[in-house]
Amino acid sequence: MNNNSLWSDALYRLSRNRAAMFGGFILILLIFCAALAPWIAPYSYSYQDLNLGASPPSGEHLLGTDILGRDLLSRILYGARISLLVGFVATGVALVIGVSWGIIAGYMGGRVDSIMMRIVDVLYGLPFIIFIILLMVIFGRNLWLLFGAIGAVEWLTMARIVRGQVIGLKNQEFVLAAQAMGVSNFSMFRRHLLPNILGPIAVYATLTIPQVMLLEGFLSFLGLGIQPPMSSWGTLIKDGVESMEEYSWLLIYPGITFTITLFALNFFGDGLRDALDPKTSDN
Amino acid sequence: MLSIFFRRIFLAIPVLFAVASITFFLIKLAPGGPFDADKAVSPQVLKNLNEAYNLDASNWEQYVDYMSNLLRGDLGPSFRFPGRSVTEMITTGLPVTFELAFYAILIALLMGVFSGVLAALKRNTFLDFIPMAIAMIGICVPTFLMGPLLVLVFGINLEVLPVSGWGQLPGDKILPSLTLGFAYAAYIARLSRGGMLEVLNQDFIRTARAKGLTERMVVIKHAMQGGLIPVVSFLGPAIAGLLAGSFVVETIFQIPGLGRFYVEAAFNRDYTMILGTTIFFSAMIVFFNLLSDLAALWLNPRSRDSS
Numbered sequence: 001m002n003n004n005s006l007w008s009d010a011l012y013r014l015s016r017n018r019a020a021m022f023g024g025f026i027l028i029l030l031i032f033c034a035a036l037a038p039w040i041a042p043y044s045y046s047y048q049d050l051n052l053g054a055s056p057p058s059g060e061h062l063l064g065t066d067i068l069g070r071d072l073l074s075r076i077l078y079g080a081r082i083s084l085l086v087g088f089v090a091t092g093v094a095l096v097i098g099v100s101w102g103i104i105a106g107y108m109g110g111r112v113d114s115i116m117m118r119i120v121d122v123l124y125g126l127p128f129i130i131f132i133i134l135l136m137v138i139f140g141r142n143l144w145l146l147f148g149a150i151g152a153v154e155w156l157t158m159a160r161i162v163r164g165q166v167i168g169l170k171n172q173e174f175v176l177a178a179q180a181m182g183v184s185n186f187s188m189f190r191r192h193l194l195p196n197i198l199g200p201i202a203v204y205a206t207l208t209i210p211q212v213m214l215l216e217g218f219l220s221f222l223g224l225g226i227q228p229p230m231s232s233w234g235t236l237i238k239d240g241v242e243s244m245e246e247y248s249w250l251l252i253y254p255g256i257t258f259t260i261t262l263f264a265l266n267f268f269g270d271g272l273r274d275a276l277d278p279k280t281s282d283n
Numbered sequence: 284m285l286s287i288f289f290r291r292i293f294l295a296i297p298v299l300f301a302v303a304s305i306t307f308f309l310i311k312l313a314p315g316g317p318f319d320a321d322k323a324v325s326p327q328v329l330k331n332l333n334e335a336y337n338l339d340a341s342n343w344e345q346y347v348d349y350m351s352n353l354l355r356g357d358l359g360p361s362f363r364f365p366g367r368s369v370t371e372m373i374t375t376g377l378p379v380t381f382e383l384a385f386y387a388i389l390i391a392l393l394m395g396v397f398s399g400v401l402a403a404l405k406r407n408t409f410l411d412f413i414p415m416a417i418a419m420i421g422i423c424v425p426t427f428l429m430g431p432l433l434v435l436v437f438g439i440n441l442e443v444l445p446v447s448g449w450g451q452l453p454g455d456k457i458l459p460s461l462t463l464g465f466a467y468a469a470y471i472a473r474l475s476r477g478g479m480l481e482v483l484n485q486d487f488i489r490t491a492r493a494k495g496l497t498e499r500m501v502v503i504k505h506a507m508q509g510g511l512i513p514v515v516s517f518l519g520p521a522i523a524g525l526l527a528g529s530f531v532v533e534t535i536f537q538i539p540g541l542g543r544f545y546v547e548a549a550f551n552r553d554y555t556m557i558l559g560t561t562i563f564f565s566a567m568i569v570f571f572n573l574l575s576d577l578a579a580l581w582l583n584p585r586s587r588d589s590s
Binding site for chain 2: 122124125127128129130133135138139214217218221222223224234237238240241244245258259262
């Protein structure tokens with residue numbers, strides 16, 4: 001079976017999965033909205049209409065305005081940029097660390113492997129959320145630190161998955177042939193091992209994004225994540241909670257947006273997993 | 284069994300030592316001292332304060348000092364609440380957090396195991412789809428949204444339950460416990476469904492049925508013991524998640540527990556409090572992971588007999 005048919009088979013299976021396609025559609029829509037926010041948002045995220053204050057949804061402001069008279073729809077659209085950015089960048093960080101760690105551990109084997117995986121085991125057992133909070137407190141609430149800190153936490157499972165895959169591959173003929181030809185370790189990783197484990201990596205990356213977004217939302221909700229005037233969906237929900245007694249739409253619309261996005265990501269990730277690895281789907 | 288237990292404990296000790304050391308030096312990296320926040324104090328006062336809290340010693344001396352106090356269970360004074368020690372604050376907040384976590388786990392286990400086992404037994408029917416759809420909601424609606432929504436519906440619109448507090452008004456423990464428990468109920472439902480499905484197809488279940496046991500006995504006595512192993516292994520890591528959840532839930536419902544103290548300490552830059560609670564949380568999580576691993580090992584007859 002060559003590489004092309006594996007991916008086109010998977011694509012076919014994915015296209016048959018309605019929940020996953022729907023998730024994918026929502027995601028593409030969101031990414032477009034986030035990318036084009038400055039052009040499609042009806043107002044700027046910081047524009048205040050002080051005469052309005054908090055006003056319920058109306059023709060002029062489709063989702064209403066917040067207590068400072070800012071258009072909620074525009075703030076949700078701009079918030080999408082931050083939330084999705086954190087989701088993708090932090091997952092990217094986790095991906096780079098986890099994949100390199102897993103490939104090296106799995107391919108080297110022996111002592112290197114057992115030390116590296118023991119480190120992963122130990123890290124698994126620690127309260128990482130607390131370390132993220134600690135880092136945010138000590139070094140200030142900075143967006144890049146947030147990416148790094150979340151990424152540095154979420155790579156552990158990826159390392160385990162990749163290691164397992166590499167161990168399964170490393171005694172196969174094509175790896176032995178490459179070894180016999182004297183291929184360097186680096187090109188072994190990049191040319192021979194990595195392309196063969198792209199499937200599981202893609203699946204797990206898709207499922208990591210919602211976790212990362214949840215973590216960002218959690219931190220922002222506590223006031224330890226994204227800082228004003230920037231806003232993510234987490235900070236919008238936090239603001240919404242503070243005024244939900246009188247102005248419930250400020251909580252409900254950002255909450256719905258966040259939840260739908262997480263649904264879409266989870267459906268899409270599950271569908272991708274079933275498509276790339278039909279064995280694991282039990283239905 | 285016992286050898287695994289001791290090996291794991293011996294592994295846990297250096298880990299906790301490393302956590303304590305790393306956290307200690309991380310906090311030393313933080314810009315600014317603990318006393319130069321709100322109002323400027325005179326140099327003499329600052330000097331006396333530093334002396335009183337032993338902050339004029341070298342980092343290394345402070346470290347040795349802190350670690351030896353730590354061994355005696357003394358986590359030092361709080362920088363923000365003069366006269367109160369970190370140990371004292373932990374012992375005040377812990378029972379509340381434990382109670383909250385206990386109710387949450389109880390709700391999660393009752394709801395999760397029941398609906399998961401039911402879904403597995405009635406696979407691909409209505410009784411499978413509905414609980415699993417609800418579980419998906421539980422996974423996708425974060426705690427920090429679920430809590431406020433429950434407050435909005437039951438506390439503000441229907442006015443049937445108190446919106447905040449802990450143990451002051453009747454029923455004020457319901458919403459926090461439900462908020463914290465619901466997400467775990469969802470995970471547990473999915474895990475127990477998966478575990479049960481795997482076990483129900485195995486030979487020993489067919490044997491049990493062939494012996495003429497009632498379906499109820501087959502499920503309760505034979506299938507659940509194996510099928511729920513994933514749930515038991517999940518409970519250890521879930522404690523870590525519960526802790527993070529308690530930060531949110533205690534903040535939303537204004538519960539005076541350890542989670543809220545921690546978040547406040549993070550805001551106030553109460554460094555000794557952050558340091559102490561981090562070490563304490565780590566120790567607790569390492570301990571509960573150990574416990575749930577051992578329970579899972581013990582439940583699995585293969586590993587129980589071989590060791």
